[in-house]
Amino acid sequence: MRRSELQRAVAHEFGARGDALIADLTLSTLGHRTAAEALAEGEPAGEIWLALCEEMDVPLSRRHGAGRIEPGRR
Template sequence: MRRSEFERAVADEFGARGGSLLTDLVLSACGGRTGVEALAAGVDPREVWLALCAETDVPQNRRYGVGRLEPRRS
């Protein structure tokens, strides 16, 4: 997941509260860091996205592919 896909996914899923979730919510799966701290430390955006989804109980069917402009083709 690219950083732009990550940002789009956060905006699509959380709307206006996405920014505050990234700065305030501590993600245990990212070493007890916030999303912003994890990204700054070099954690892969996909890992941060999945941790954010887990902490906020986003259903599984909305965790993969959110934020992509188009699905990948095989």
């Protein structure tokens, strides 16, 4: 997952509160860092997405492939 895909996935799943979650929510599986801190420290975007999903109880069915542009929509 790329950073842009992470941003799209967060916006799609969490809407207007997505930016606040990235900046403020500490993620236990990432050493109690925020997603923004983890990104700045080089953590892969896909791992951050999964950690955010786990923390926010996003169903497994909405985690895989999130944020990717559909073929033909690029």
